[in-house]
Amino acid sequence: MDRFKDVLKASNLKSTHQRLAILDCIDMFGHIDVDTLYEAILRKYPTMSKATLYRNINDLISFHILEEVKLPNQKQQYEIKKVPHIHLLCTHCGCVEDVFVETKTLLDAVKDKSGFTISNSFIVMNGTCELCSSQVISNNTQNTCSLEMQTL
């Protein structure tokens, strides 16, 4: 069940309920900002302090367990660190999708042109997701592609 226990242990971090809740919740949402995360966690742990949330997010990032996701015109979001991938932000419904596509060709081109040694890339694309495209979206209708959290 608690695969994140092992992840924490590997970094010599204690498996507190709060940390596991944070990780499970982020994992479930895929991508989430601090406030939404806090709200969601409060339902399960009404006593969790916001300081604890901020502290843990920062700690988990410094141990490379979490990763920040910076999206244009959006609050900072976080995700479980995984293999490199591209983020797609639907500007209609706000959902964020991951897509795994080969980027080596682009990185090589950039390297050649700039002289930079590239170690990492962060790619975000704006657009319209398949669901939103398939519907005629009225001005005040919004899809909600993002998961609701069922159980923590």
Place this chain on the structure above:
Amino acid sequence: MDRFKDVLKASNLKSTHQRLAILDCIDMFGHIDVDTLYEAILRKYPTMSKATLYRNINDLISFHILEEVKLPNQKQQYEIKKVPHIHLLCTHCGCVEDVFVETKTLLDAVKDKSGFTISNSFIVMNGTCELCSSQVISNNTQNTCSLEMQTL
């Protein structure tokens, strides 16, 4: 001299000294965060209020004259809006370079795989710039590739 006067006029925005200073300064630095920008502008306009800076940054963004630049592990930066390009962040000296490389192939691949209609892409790469690569950088030595502002 003041090419930004025309830019402002085109959006029916008044050419105040403050706005021109903000635009000139961002243009000179290329990429800059709010605090550095404020500091730099204070040298020329010691009376400029921070509220004015924030207000103008937001206004200029909404008129697509400025654009936010989100870099990993960095404070939010801003640049003059230009044609789409890739940002390279040197993790040694902190400098940010623009590089103009064809991305259509990647966008098409992402589109095919995801079903998203892509309207915009934001690409940042981390790495080591040419100057830093060419030097043996000791732990506490940092290049300063970023411009110092000479005249505003």
Place this chain on the structure above:
DNA sequence: AATAAATAGGATAATTAATATCTTATTAAG
């Protein structure tokens, strides 16, 4: 299981960042 050391959590205060409000000043058009 009980104990103890290390570490993390919670509450709160403090700091920092960003925005809103209101009055005065500046811009730009006539």
Place this chain on the structure above:
DNA sequence: CTTAATAAGATATTAATTATCCTATTTATT
């Protein structure tokens, strides 16, 4: 030069983030 529109500055307010300090929990060891 005058005037209407808009922007600036000062300040207050709100929001976001971090620091501090004391208590609680975890985990290794007996």
